[in-house]
Amino acid sequence: MAQIKQALVPDIGDYHDVPVIELLVQVGDRVSKDQGLATLESDKATMEVPAPFAGTVRELKVKLGDAVSEGSVVALIEADGDAQAAAAEPAAAKAEPPPKSDAPAKTEPVAAKAEPAAAQPTARETHTPPVAFSADTVLPASVPYASPSVRVFARELGVDLAQVKGGERGGRIAKADVQAFVKAALAGAAGGSATGGGLNLIAWPKVDFAKFGEIERRPLSRINKLSGANLARNWAMIPHVTQFDEADITEMETFRKRLGEEQKEVKVTPLVFLIKAVVAALQQYPAFNASLDGDELVLKKYFHIGIAVDTPDGLVVPVIRNADQKGLLALSKELAEISVKAREKKLGPADMSGGCFSISSLGGIGGTAFTPIINAPEVAILGVSKAQTKPLWNGTEFIPRLLLPLSLSYDHRVIDGAAAARFTAFLARALTDLRRLLL
Ligand code: CAO
Numbered sequence: 533m534a535q536i537k538q539a540l541v542p543d544i545g546d547y548h549d550v551p552v553i554e555l556l557v558q559v560g561d562r563v564s565k566d567q568g569l570a571t572l573e574s575d576k577a578t579m580e581v582p583a584p585f586a587g588t589v590r591e592l593k594v595k596l597g598d599a600v601s602e603g604s605v606v607a608l609i610e611a612d613g614d615a616q617a618a619a620a621e622p623a624a625a626k627a628e629p630p631p632k633s634d635a636p637a638k639t640e641p642v643a644a645k646a647e648p649a650a651a652q653p654t655a656r657e658t659h660t661p662p663v664a665f666s667a668d669t670v671l672p673a674s675v676p677y678a679s680p681s682v683r684v685f686a687r688e689l690g691v692d693l694a695q696v697k698g699g700e701r702g703g704r705i706a707k708a709d710v711q712a713f714v715k716a717a718l719a720g721a722a723g724g725s726a727t728g729g730g731l732n733l734i735a736w737p738k739v740d741f742a743k744f745g746e747i748e749r750r751p752l753s754r755i756n757k758l759s760g761a762n763l764a765r766n767w768a769m770i771p772h773v774t775q776f777d778e779a780d781i782t783e784m785e786t787f788r789k790r791l792g793e794e795q796k797e798v799k800v801t802p803l804v805f806l807i808k809a810v811v812a813a814l815q816q817y818p819a820f821n822a823s824l825d826g827d828e829l830v831l832k833k834y835f836h837i838g839i840a841v842d843t844p845d846g847l848v849v850p851v852i853r854n855a856d857q858k859g860l861l862a863l864s865k866e867l868a869e870i871s872v873k874a875r876e877k878k879l880g881p882a883d884m885s886g887g888c889f890s891i892s893s894l895g896g897i898g899g900t901a902f903t904p905i906i907n908a909p910e911v912a913i914l915g916v917s918k919a920q921t922k923p924l925w926n927g928t929e930f931i932p933r934l935l936l937p938l939s940l941s942y943d944h945r946v947i948d949g950a951a952a953a954r955f956t957a958f959l960a961r962a963l964t965d966l967r968r969l970l971l
Contacts (some may be wrong), residue, residue, distance in 0.1 A: 534610050536590050539569055541581050541604045545882025549599035550574045553680045557607070561589045569606050570594060574881060575685075587611040643861055678705035686710045687761050708724040731768065747773045755846035766908045771944040774915075777956035779963040781805075781919055785934050787966065791860070802936065803839070803893050804863040807917060809962040811835045811856045812969050814889060817955050819947055821888050823909040829946060838887035838907055839867065841874040848874050849907055851887040895919060903940050911946045914959075915939035934965065 544550065550775040554571035568580035569589075591608040594600060618678035676693035678686070685707055686693050696713045700963055741747045752760070784805055791800045814821040814835060823830045835856040838849040850870040855863065873879050890907045904915035918939040923930035938959060942952050962968045 534587075534612070536608050536610050537585070537587075538593075538605045539581065539584055539609050541572070541600050541602055541609045543882065544572070544579060544602055545880065546885045547574050547881050548601040550601065551683075552594050552596055552598045552600060555592065555594070555596065556580070557589050557592075559589055559592060560895060563587060563589060563609065572600065579844060579881060581606050583607075583609060585609070586612050596680065677703055682707050682710060684757075687715055687757065690761060690764055723849070742744060753845040755843070755848060759847050760773045762908070763905050767905050770906050770908060771901070772906060772941050773944050773949065773952070774939055774941045775949070775952040775956050777938045777940070777953075777960050778903050779938060779960035780924065780933045781963050782934045784963055784966060785919070795861070798861055798864040798868060799865045800860060801867075802895060802919065803891070803916070804860050804867060805966070806891055806893070806914070806959075807837050807839075807852065807855050807863055808860065808969055809959050810837060810889060810891060810914060811971075812962055813955050813958045815856070816958055817951060819951065820912045820942070820955060822911055822946065824911065824943070825909075826895035826947060832888050834888065836886050836888050838884075839870065839908070840890060840892035840904075841871050843875045843877070845877065848879060848884065849887065849890055850874055850879050850883045851885065853886070864865055889913070891916065899937075901937050904939060904941050906941055906943055911943040912952075912955075913941050915941065 545570075550572040552570050553573045556568045556570055563569065563583040564586045565584070566582040569583055569891060570580050570581045572581065587609040589607050590610050593605040593607055600606070674695065677698055678693055678696075682705055683693065686696070686705075689710065691710055691713060693710075696705050696709050697703075699709045699712075700706050717894075781802065784802070788800055788805065790801065818831050819829065821832050821835065823832075834854065836851050836853045837855045838848055838851045840849050850943065852863065852866055852870070858866070870879070870883065873883065887907065887910060889910055890904075890913045891912060892904045895916045895918050897918070898919075899917040901917055902915050904913045906913050915938070917939065919934050919936040921932050922935050924933040924935070938956050940952055940956050940959075942955075962967070
């Protein structure tokens, strides 16, 4: 007998109360295993909840705007065939809480739980609450009540929906509310210069580009839009200063090349040496391994390093966890794995959360220096450019040395210039003489 089982939100890392922004199926739809049922969107990533098995959707347990976490029931699905039924748990016998992560499906007695499919709203219907509805009481405060198109609109304008008061029934936020919020913000900024509040920005230039020549319009990727909004916020809100330095990596390179000859299992690039040197510097200067939380600095005792990876769809920052506990070869292997995962769009939110400090390496491409944008709530980021052989004065003569340019952007609210100069000097010394990493 076919059974109805729950499709649950799988392990989504440290994310909680993530809004459902899209329903991908309707009641009655046939779904294959791993087909997306709903799209969730946190401030950093978008993820689909996959169907844990093939079957027919009997009931949707979420609607647009609902906030879900790992283990939340998204749909009830009638599993296909006997094989599925046999694999499922006995329907009536168990009444356990939803499984945590590895088993995103749980058997439910058909008759007891499933309501007639016809009574359910279809996935693409607009959800107008049938009775008086207050977003404040039904949705957690952290999830503003707004449609996906309004969310996209707000994101494009850099508006935090949590600050917008919804004018529609139940506190639902309409596009007009977002527009009014922006107008008020601009007016406040214009009139607020006496108090110093607001960015006091003039409107974005509106240009008819086609008037000047042929053009083509290309939509931004989802990653471009998400990272763009984050970068704009971080650039506007964090007082950035960038400290530049150079590390003599002549000996490091000799050692790296030898490592490459001795073993062919993994490619060892300068980046893994940088990860080790950064960890040592974070241990030496804990304020760089911290986040601002109101009036407090949260100092982290763990060392999770974010690595900016360039993908065809835009920039993503997967995190290498516990980098202090890993050697150069293990780091190289993990770096290769996360780069492939990033470029194949297979990174989940868990892969991109919990970072303490980020490294953005453009060394394989070129350039002499740049000003990386801090990945909030981190307080510093290291940019790395291309190493070049240059003449260095050793006191009596110029000798050729391989110099690696370092660009450290830091949050000046947390770190002062002297600390930043010490941090990059420490990094440079450690990379010049790797034995220092053992101290
Ligand atoms: N100086 C000189 N050569 C360098 C170097 C440096 N600083 N860093 C790397 N290289 C060399 C490597 O040794 C490798 O050389 P070979 O192929 O001859 O061995 C080559 O450059 C390519 O390296 P890579 O880029 O494949 O590997 P990586 O470990 O240095 O970097 C990754 C991996 C994922 C970080 C990188 O591919 C990437 O995506 N970088 C872009 C990050 C980015 O976009 N940052 C910008 C953020 S702001 O918009």
